[in-house]
Amino acid sequence: MNRINKVCSIGIKITxxxxxxxxxxxxxxxxxxxxxxxxxxxxxxLKDAFGHHWVxxxxxxxxxxxxxxxxxxxxxxxxxxxxxxxxxxxxxxxxLASILLLVFFTYEALx
Amino acid sequence: MSTLFKYLLVAHVVxxxxxxxxxxxxxxxxxxxxVNISFVKNVALWTVILLFLSWVSGGxxxxxxxxxxxxxxxxxxxxxxxxxxxxxxxxxxxLLLPFLAISILGxxxxxxxxxxxxxxxxxxxxxxxxxxxILGIIITLAGVVISGAVR
Numbered sequence: 001m002n003r004i005n006k007v008c009s010i011g012i013k014i015t016x017x018x019x020x021x022x023x024x025x026x027x028x029x030x031x032x033x034x035x036x037x038x039x040x041x042x043x044x045x046l047k048d049a050f051g052h053h054w055v056x057x058x059x060x061x062x063x064x065x066x067x068x069x070x071x072x073x074x075x076x077x078x079x080x081x082x083x084x085x086x087x088x089x090x091x092x093x094x095x096l097a098s099i100l101l102l103v104f105f106t107y108e109a110l111x
Numbered sequence: 112m113s114t115l116f117k118y119l120l121v122a123h124v125v126x127x128x129x130x131x132x133x134x135x136x137x138x139x140x141x142x143x144x145x146v147n148i149s150f151v152k153n154v155a156l157w158t159v160i161l162l163f164l165s166w167v168s169g170g171x172x173x174x175x176x177x178x179x180x181x182x183x184x185x186x187x188x189x190x191x192x193x194x195x196x197x198x199x200x201x202x203x204x205x206l207l208l209p210f211l212a213i214s215i216l217g218x219x220x221x222x223x224x225x226x227x228x229x230x231x232x233x234x235x236x237x238x239x240x241x242x243x244x245i246l247g248i249i250i251t252l253a254g255v256v257i258s259g260a261v262r
Contacts, residue, residue, distance in 0.1 A: 011221035011222045011224075012221070012222045012225060014217070014221045015214075015217045015218055015220075015221045015222040018213060018214055018217035018221075019214045019217065019218075021210075022210035022211065022213060022214045025210045026207050026210055029203065029206045029207060033203050051174070052174045054170065054173065054174065054202055054203075055170065055174060057203070057206060058166070058170060058206060061206060061210075065210060065213075080222070080225045080228075080229040080231070080232050081229075081231060083218070083222060083225060083229075083232050083235075084229065084231035084232045084234070084235045085235075087214065087218070087232070087235035087236055087238070087239050088235045088238070090211065090214055090239060091235065091238050091239050091242050094207055094211060094242060094246070095242065097204075097207060098204055098207070098246065101200055101203055101204060102196075102200050105195065105196050105199040105200045106196050108195070108199075109192055109195035109196045109199075
Protein backbone atom coordinates (compact mmCIF):
# COMPACT_ATOMS: atom_id res chain seq x y z
CA MET A 1 0.00 0.00 0.00
CA ASN A 2 2.85 2.38 0.87
CA ARG A 3 4.52 1.51 -2.42
CA ILE A 4 1.32 2.34 -4.36
CA ASN A 5 0.99 5.65 -2.50
CA LYS A 6 4.63 6.47 -3.26
CA VAL A 7 4.18 5.74 -7.00
CA CYS A 8 0.99 7.88 -7.06
CA SER A 9 2.70 10.78 -5.29
CA ILE A 10 5.64 10.64 -7.74
CA GLY A 11 3.04 10.87 -10.54
CA ILE A 12 1.62 14.07 -9.01
CA LYS A 13 5.16 15.45 -8.65
CA ILE A 14 5.86 14.85 -12.39
CA THR A 15 2.46 16.31 -13.39
CA UNK A 16 3.04 19.39 -11.22
CA UNK A 17 6.37 19.88 -13.01
CA UNK A 18 4.71 19.54 -16.46
CA UNK A 19 1.90 22.00 -15.59
CA UNK A 20 4.40 24.49 -14.11
CA UNK A 21 6.48 24.15 -17.32
CA UNK A 22 3.33 24.93 -19.35
CA UNK A 23 2.56 28.00 -17.22
CA UNK A 24 6.08 29.38 -17.73
CA UNK A 25 5.89 28.60 -21.49
CA UNK A 26 2.54 30.45 -21.83
CA UNK A 27 3.91 33.44 -19.88
CA UNK A 28 7.07 33.42 -22.05
CA UNK A 29 5.11 33.31 -25.36
CA UNK A 30 2.90 36.20 -24.23
CA UNK A 31 5.76 38.36 -22.92
CA UNK A 32 8.11 37.75 -25.85
CA UNK A 33 5.27 38.55 -28.30
CA UNK A 34 4.44 41.82 -26.53
CA UNK A 35 8.10 42.82 -26.11
CA UNK A 36 9.02 41.89 -29.71
CA UNK A 37 5.97 43.81 -30.92
CA UNK A 38 7.07 46.93 -29.08
CA UNK A 39 10.83 46.56 -29.61
CA UNK A 40 11.92 45.80 -33.21
CA UNK A 41 15.40 44.79 -31.98
CA UNK A 42 13.97 41.71 -30.23
CA UNK A 43 11.95 40.75 -33.32
CA UNK A 44 15.04 41.17 -35.53
CA UNK A 45 17.11 39.06 -33.13
CA LEU A 46 14.50 36.27 -33.21
CA LYS A 47 14.44 36.44 -37.02
CA ASP A 48 18.24 36.42 -37.30
CA ALA A 49 18.68 33.60 -34.80
CA PHE A 50 15.85 31.30 -35.97
CA GLY A 51 15.00 32.41 -39.53
CA HIS A 52 11.57 33.75 -38.47
CA HIS A 53 10.32 35.38 -35.27
CA TRP A 54 7.47 32.82 -34.95
CA VAL A 55 9.89 29.89 -35.31
CA UNK A 56 12.04 31.48 -32.60
CA UNK A 57 9.08 31.81 -30.24
CA UNK A 58 8.06 28.20 -31.00
CA UNK A 59 11.50 26.68 -30.39
CA UNK A 60 12.25 28.77 -27.30
CA UNK A 61 8.86 27.97 -25.75
CA UNK A 62 9.47 24.22 -26.19
CA UNK A 63 12.98 24.52 -24.72
CA UNK A 64 11.68 26.54 -21.75
CA UNK A 65 8.81 24.09 -21.19
CA UNK A 66 11.14 21.05 -21.30
CA UNK A 67 13.72 22.64 -19.00
CA UNK A 68 11.24 23.89 -16.39
CA UNK A 69 9.23 20.61 -16.44
CA UNK A 70 12.37 18.53 -15.99
CA UNK A 71 13.84 20.55 -13.12
CA UNK A 72 10.53 21.46 -11.45
CA UNK A 73 9.72 17.73 -11.36
CA UNK A 74 12.50 17.28 -8.78
CA UNK A 75 11.35 20.07 -6.49
CA UNK A 76 7.58 20.13 -6.96
CA UNK A 77 5.14 19.15 -4.26
CA UNK A 78 3.47 15.69 -4.16
CA UNK A 79 0.16 17.23 -3.08
CA UNK A 80 -3.00 16.87 -5.17
CA UNK A 81 -4.13 20.29 -3.96
CA UNK A 82 -1.00 21.86 -5.47
CA UNK A 83 -1.87 20.16 -8.82
CA UNK A 84 -5.38 21.65 -8.71
CA UNK A 85 -3.88 25.08 -7.96
CA UNK A 86 -1.41 24.83 -10.85
CA UNK A 87 -4.15 23.73 -13.30
CA UNK A 88 -6.29 26.69 -12.20
CA UNK A 89 -3.31 29.03 -12.62
CA UNK A 90 -2.73 27.68 -16.15
CA UNK A 91 -6.41 28.26 -16.97
CA UNK A 92 -6.41 31.88 -15.76
CA UNK A 93 -3.01 32.74 -17.27
CA UNK A 94 -4.12 31.34 -20.66
CA UNK A 95 -7.38 33.31 -20.51
CA LEU A 96 -5.48 36.50 -19.61
CA ALA A 97 -2.83 35.88 -22.31
CA SER A 98 -5.53 35.35 -24.97
CA ILE A 99 -7.29 38.62 -24.10
CA LEU A 100 -4.03 40.56 -23.71
CA LEU A 101 -2.73 39.46 -27.12
CA LEU A 102 -6.07 40.22 -28.79
CA VAL A 103 -6.09 43.74 -27.31
CA PHE A 104 -2.43 44.23 -28.29
CA PHE A 105 -2.85 43.17 -31.94
CA THR A 106 -6.08 45.15 -32.27
CA TYR A 107 -4.34 48.25 -30.87
CA GLU A 108 -1.33 47.70 -33.19
CA ALA A 109 -3.59 47.29 -36.24
CA LEU A 110 -5.80 50.29 -35.54
CA UNK A 111 -3.14 52.84 -34.52
CA MET B 112 0.43 27.02 -54.74
CA SER B 113 2.72 23.99 -55.03
CA THR B 114 1.55 20.50 -54.12
CA LEU B 115 3.77 20.52 -51.03
CA PHE B 116 2.11 23.64 -49.61
CA LYS B 117 -1.35 22.27 -50.43
CA TYR B 118 -0.56 19.11 -48.46
CA LEU B 119 0.94 21.13 -45.59
CA LEU B 120 -2.17 23.31 -45.39
CA VAL B 121 -4.50 20.29 -45.52
CA ALA B 122 -2.41 18.52 -42.83
CA HIS B 123 -2.52 21.65 -40.63
CA VAL B 124 -6.31 21.99 -40.94
CA VAL B 125 -7.19 18.27 -40.63
CA UNK B 126 -4.80 17.59 -37.73
CA UNK B 127 -5.96 20.80 -36.02
CA UNK B 128 -9.67 19.95 -36.31
CA UNK B 129 -9.07 16.38 -35.10
CA UNK B 130 -7.06 17.75 -32.16
CA UNK B 131 -9.93 20.09 -31.20
CA UNK B 132 -12.29 17.09 -31.43
CA UNK B 133 -9.86 15.24 -29.12
CA UNK B 134 -9.92 18.08 -26.58
CA UNK B 135 -13.72 18.11 -26.74
CA UNK B 136 -13.82 14.32 -26.17
CA UNK B 137 -11.55 14.69 -23.14
CA UNK B 138 -13.77 17.47 -21.78
CA UNK B 139 -16.94 15.44 -22.33
CA UNK B 140 -15.45 12.43 -20.57
CA UNK B 141 -14.21 14.30 -17.49
CA UNK B 142 -17.67 15.69 -16.78
CA UNK B 143 -19.12 12.16 -16.73
CA UNK B 144 -19.83 10.57 -13.33
CA UNK B 145 -17.39 7.72 -13.98
CA VAL B 146 -14.28 8.78 -15.90
CA ASN B 147 -12.70 6.16 -18.18
CA ILE B 148 -9.09 7.12 -17.42
CA SER B 149 -7.57 4.71 -19.95
CA PHE B 150 -9.76 6.05 -22.80
CA VAL B 151 -9.12 9.70 -21.90
CA LYS B 152 -5.38 8.99 -21.62
CA ASN B 153 -5.32 7.64 -25.20
CA VAL B 154 -7.43 10.50 -26.58
CA ALA B 155 -5.22 13.07 -24.79
CA LEU B 156 -2.08 11.43 -26.21
CA TRP B 157 -3.46 11.51 -29.77
CA THR B 158 -4.55 15.11 -29.25
CA VAL B 159 -0.99 16.13 -28.35
CA ILE B 160 0.44 14.24 -31.37
CA LEU B 161 -2.11 15.87 -33.71
CA LEU B 162 -1.42 19.33 -32.29
CA PHE B 163 2.32 18.94 -32.90
CA LEU B 164 1.60 17.71 -36.45
CA SER B 165 -0.64 20.75 -37.01
CA TRP B 166 2.04 22.99 -35.45
CA VAL B 167 4.86 21.75 -37.72
CA SER B 168 2.81 21.57 -40.96
CA GLY B 169 1.11 24.93 -40.32
CA GLY B 170 4.39 26.52 -39.28
CA UNK B 171 6.16 25.32 -42.40
CA UNK B 172 3.36 26.64 -44.62
CA UNK B 173 3.21 29.92 -42.70
CA UNK B 174 6.96 30.62 -42.77
CA UNK B 175 7.65 29.45 -46.33
CA UNK B 176 4.47 30.44 -48.18
CA UNK B 177 1.93 32.56 -46.26
CA UNK B 178 4.14 35.63 -45.73
CA UNK B 179 5.11 36.05 -49.37
CA UNK B 180 2.05 34.72 -51.22
CA UNK B 181 -1.05 35.03 -48.98
CA UNK B 182 -0.41 37.97 -46.66
CA UNK B 183 -0.03 40.55 -49.51
CA UNK B 184 -3.37 39.41 -51.01
CA UNK B 185 -5.17 39.83 -47.65
CA UNK B 186 -3.51 43.21 -46.99
CA UNK B 187 -4.59 44.47 -50.43
CA UNK B 188 -8.08 42.99 -50.13
CA UNK B 189 -11.34 44.27 -48.65
CA UNK B 190 -10.62 42.95 -45.13
CA UNK B 191 -6.92 43.60 -44.30
CA UNK B 192 -7.65 43.26 -40.57
CA UNK B 193 -7.96 39.51 -41.23
CA UNK B 194 -4.17 39.49 -41.25
CA UNK B 195 -3.22 42.29 -38.87
CA UNK B 196 -5.59 41.21 -36.09
CA UNK B 197 -7.01 37.72 -36.75
CA UNK B 198 -3.91 36.03 -38.19
CA UNK B 199 -1.47 37.76 -35.85
CA UNK B 200 -3.58 36.70 -32.87
CA UNK B 201 -4.18 33.17 -34.18
CA UNK B 202 -0.53 32.39 -34.92
CA UNK B 203 0.45 33.30 -31.35
CA UNK B 204 -2.52 31.84 -29.50
CA UNK B 205 -2.01 28.57 -31.37
CA LEU B 206 1.35 28.27 -29.59
CA LEU B 207 -0.44 28.03 -26.22
CA LEU B 208 -2.66 25.11 -27.18
CA PRO B 209 -0.02 22.30 -27.23
CA PHE B 210 1.04 23.23 -23.68
CA LEU B 211 -2.56 23.05 -22.45
CA ALA B 212 -2.93 19.65 -24.16
CA ILE B 213 0.35 18.35 -22.67
CA SER B 214 -0.76 19.43 -19.20
CA ILE B 215 -4.09 17.61 -19.64
CA LEU B 216 -2.21 14.52 -20.89
CA GLY B 217 0.15 14.78 -17.90
CA UNK B 218 -2.80 14.75 -15.49
CA UNK B 219 -4.26 11.56 -16.99
CA UNK B 220 -0.91 9.87 -17.63
CA UNK B 221 0.68 10.40 -14.21
CA UNK B 222 -2.13 11.42 -11.86
CA UNK B 223 -5.27 9.77 -13.26
CA UNK B 224 -6.19 8.52 -9.78
CA UNK B 225 -6.40 12.16 -8.61
CA UNK B 226 -9.10 12.89 -11.20
CA UNK B 227 -11.19 10.11 -9.62
CA UNK B 228 -10.43 10.80 -5.97
CA UNK B 229 -9.68 14.53 -5.69
CA UNK B 230 -12.63 16.80 -6.52
CA UNK B 231 -10.42 19.92 -6.75
CA UNK B 232 -8.14 18.28 -9.36
CA UNK B 233 -11.15 17.04 -11.31
CA UNK B 234 -12.78 20.48 -11.34
CA UNK B 235 -9.61 22.26 -12.44
CA UNK B 236 -8.84 19.63 -15.11
CA UNK B 237 -12.42 19.99 -16.41
CA UNK B 238 -12.08 23.77 -16.56
CA UNK B 239 -8.74 23.53 -18.40
CA UNK B 240 -10.07 20.97 -20.92
CA UNK B 241 -13.11 23.18 -21.53
CA UNK B 242 -10.92 26.26 -22.05
CA UNK B 243 -8.61 24.36 -24.43
CA UNK B 244 -11.64 23.13 -26.44
CA ILE B 245 -13.18 26.61 -26.70
CA LEU B 246 -9.80 28.15 -27.61
CA GLY B 247 -9.35 25.44 -30.27
CA ILE B 248 -12.78 26.20 -31.74
CA ILE B 249 -12.03 29.97 -31.80
CA ILE B 250 -8.66 29.30 -33.51
CA THR B 251 -10.44 27.12 -36.11
CA LEU B 252 -12.98 29.87 -36.78
CA ALA B 253 -10.12 32.39 -37.09
CA GLY B 254 -8.66 30.12 -39.77
CA VAL B 255 -12.00 30.24 -41.63
CA VAL B 256 -12.00 34.07 -41.49
CA ILE B 257 -8.41 34.21 -42.83
CA SER B 258 -9.23 31.76 -45.67
CA GLY B 259 -12.30 33.82 -46.52
CA ALA B 260 -10.26 37.04 -46.67
CA VAL B 261 -7.98 35.58 -49.37
CA ARG B 262 -10.88 35.06 -51.79
